[in-house]
Amino acid sequence: MAIFFNEVDRTFHLQTIQTSYMMQIVNEGYLAHLYWGERVREARMPRPLRYRDRGFSPNPNSDDRSFSLDTLPQEYPGYGNTDFRSPAVYIDQNNGSRITDLRYLTHRIYNGKPKLQGLPATYTENESEADTLEIDLYDHVIRLKVTLQYTVYHDYSAITRSVKYRNEGKETVRLEKVQSMNVDFRDSKFEMINLPGAHVRERDIERLALRRGSQSVESRRGSSSHHQNPFVALVRPETTETCGEAYGFSFVYSGNFKAEIEVDQTEQTRVNIGINDFDFSWKLEHNQTFQTPEVVMVHSSKGLGEMSRIYHNLYGDRLIRGRYRDQERPVLINNWEATYFDFDETSILNIADRAKDAGIELFVLDDGWFGKRHDDFTSLGDWFVDQEKLPNGLNALAEKINAKGMQFGLWFEPEMVSPESELYKEHPDWCLHVPDRRRSQARNQLILDFSREDVCNEMIKRVSVILESAPINYVKWDMNRNMTEIGSAFWPEDQQKEVAHRYILGLYYVLEKITSRFPDILFESCSGGGGRYDPGMLHYMPQTWTSDNTDAISRLRIQYGTSLVYPISSMASHVSEVPNHQVGRITPLSTRGHVAMDGNLGYELDVTKLTEEDIQEIKQQVDFYKTVRQTIQFGDFYRLVNPFNEKDYGSIHVNQDKTEAVFIHVNQLAEPNGPFKSVKLSGLDPDKDYKVEELDAIYGGDELMRIGLNIPYPNRDFNSTLYRLSAVN
Template structure:
């Protein structure tokens, strides 16, 4: 249970959650100032920490620099600013004045004003389990330009050294994990693309360079935002490190005024002393408990038609795929691109969301009914934020796209971006989506977004920069409204693969498409980086055909299944043409996945051996009395002997039964000495081991 205390004599607030204490105070100038973030501390120890702070500096080196809770620009504050404002008369410096505070149900609000100008700042703190959520609200009675408005500044303890963990990538190679020393000065991670992006993801973790998977202090910060964003680490010569982050990018100005407040997205912070593994498990628990809209559900096994048919979509072809999918045990059938307008390729029709009557003479309802009759739910692909120039929508409303006067409209994938910040565009999107879902009996939307912003202008609008924030918020609002109007609807977020994965989109979707790259070998590393913060419960993973359409690599079907079964299992191959042996194996593995699904989707993840080389990698899920181990040999070299996998998260006082072999194992032995993987010989060998705790 979260506890928030106010030490009035010291003007200090202490927040204590499941595994950490966070404390801040007001300094003599009313500036909200950091005191502690880390292991749980009693209030008396927090007071002792304040007494050790030295209010001295020599004019060049301020020992307290960087301790601002929201580092503001102005005066003698030279740290990376989290808040920069410009008033109507050109004044830029902010001077804090404390007004009041409020505590309600684990939520602390601190109210401030500028000492002269009518600017109001509210700092929010909310404890949810092991995670502290922070965000900022700005309001003003006259127009104020906000040059930068981060959600929070996070000050870390002074360590001997710092190491940074984060992910980078590109299309079809998302979420590649990197760990490296934190450079001195400012290091910026971010996206200027209007979406989260394939190239970086809005989270970082920091340790002192000695943390391992199972030991050591780790601090993590993650943004709940799906538009442009940035996280800045600042490391000074005095040893202090901060992480500041929020939405926005250089050159984009927010305008706050009467009736136009600004609220930043949540920046979530997490501390653990249990290493990277404990950090990931805490993030996963937070997402399941406080982020995902239907966390207790088991995500269904799905089939998606894209790789089987491409744009060559017909009712007969989709029925054939659906019948085969149902026979394999699939529970959700998803028809991808090509069902609407003149969409026979990527060159035309996007934006014209009417059923193509040449392909579906009687509309979609006969196919939807047939899929439902096979015992499956029906899903459909949409890309509401995009339009082809060759479309009826664009010909009727060329002003609806992002554009600048006298500048070309850059096309990527032969598409332009619709400006969802416009109320008429958002209303149009809601009308056809609401009609599609409601009239056709749609159970599931695969919501795609296949290109970043360009020429992000809004001719005729006085405050054009607001589209960078309002577009994303309009997408959020539309998703929220569809969910409210259609409680049974489930949604998958996609952006050309993993271009929109973050805590913001997960708040209103049920799963995310991790990458367009379904190559099982590459997916091991993509899924490894994804799982540092985000849970398997939301990680969509498909089994597709050989050779893989991205890498041209051929991998055994069992290996492909076993990799995809570590998340939300899907099938995406041309299953109508699979040989009978493959179909038989697929039915068996789908059945196996359904058995282990509660453990994978709701269990605690332990990374036993990461995919850092081309040898054996393994991971484990624990849920209640059940354990599932996935082991993969990527490549075999020099006839290397098989090393046992030391399991984790078990009860050493109990025994564990392998129901497939009938053998029981001591929990203490599995923890101390490990489990032989028992992998078949050769490359691309894999195995799934099920264990059940034996009642004593």
């Protein structure tokens, strides 16, 4: 058991392999936060809570002016009861009150981890893998039970948290803010890291010192978004990749979210994260429950690199599910940047022929195969084959590609509908909309109302018919716009603020049904590239199209930022043609290959227009990648050179027994008469010797990590280096 309760001093102690997390029931039942950090053996607390009369901090117990919720480090703070900081919960009641007073009621400790109803979450495969603590807090006035759920994994230094609400009162209440977790730190000597960005420029790394007052990271776009990611970290100013404290908060959700960090009057820091309370309200009637999504919390005392590897391992092993969780991902070619909408069966088969010559294993037919889809103005929702482009149908095309020894994949966008479509003409109220308001379009499309079960079931039916019609091994599931005019013709007026969250619940319902019905299909999530790259989607789809930007140099920053949280096995990365379609840059094919090999290798270009020399180079890339993809996709990943701070990029993938490694380095811009460069490697066994295959030289792991390895002098922009290291003892 990794969770302990001391009945004498009423403390809870949660232990992972490397960390401890402590709470205490204090002063008439309030739940206080004591400690989260490096693991300790016992919770004897040499630094107990201290109290002092802080003027203008009122007291719930008038007999003790030193005790105030305004200064108490809390586990799950409410509103209006002497705490002026941002609450984790805010509830509207029928009498106009918004006050909550949550006190400890009881708790349970048990083996295993419960599923969250209707929501994705990390999981266990047997009860011995984790222990769970549930603490019931209770507001006796409105008879509201709030259950804090904590799970501690034995093999991963991670703690998951979520909250379940149950209305045991007779009066209906409205949940206006329901964060999934809260942590109050006793100091503010932190910097905040988040992952802002934009379409084709996802997941930059931003690191700023905390200031007094509030700072937040959020999405109001109906999805987790290109613009922010549902992740924040607090780190000490001295924290680097390899040393220092890092606290990570990753939200397992694909819709609107908000992470708040507040530094208070006594320089304590409050962190909470959950569904965005902006434009959110949930009607909770007698005996109804509401479950919040999960937050995965990771503490590292050895820098950001260790924090990332904990997330990589946990998400790779116990968030991603299904056949492809542990299986090497195929090298694919996608026809989008080769043909866009302009293709037919002959042109597709010609591309497949050349791709097969290069050793590529999977052909993916992208947008344009259905309805009357000759551009992006029509046909979304009409999931039937365009007989003009594919007169013999999908099955015949797939079988012809299979006959070449390749698998076949297909693009969908099931959450969307074109106003110019048969589906929209039949069901104009099936999209998100508000009466008497325009239906704003983006990419000439509207969003289907997945808050409705009938719409969800119809899309399950339409997609399933296609997936059953041909030997389809892969699906790219796209979503190319954010929500506007959020409303539903199905839900009553007093539940319209529930629609955005109900949409996400409907999406998860659809994904659960389809991925369960077709367990042998590899699903890849996409939203204009990386616009919904979040843990919620990874639960159903083991990989994500990292960005619509396929430029190798742009990808260095995008993939570096993505790796802060998400496993390499989830990161789809493709070689495209030059000049690049997004930024016009011309980079060597070798560099494009090396950058794409830093994730799940694929190609997105018209191979029929390449020279034989280029085809042979691609074949060499593919052949090499197949020999190391187990290490790249499932090994330990170390960031070596930060492209946000340096002119270069460097990384290394190391397999589990440290017998093989793949080192990648990219020089972004050559300098005239520039310096010689070297890089210290990471993750190797210092007691092993490694042969660097491309140099035909043997060095000690300790030498490579402590002295470093020379980088070839760059004689041009965008020069890259890839070395394979093999242990020789």
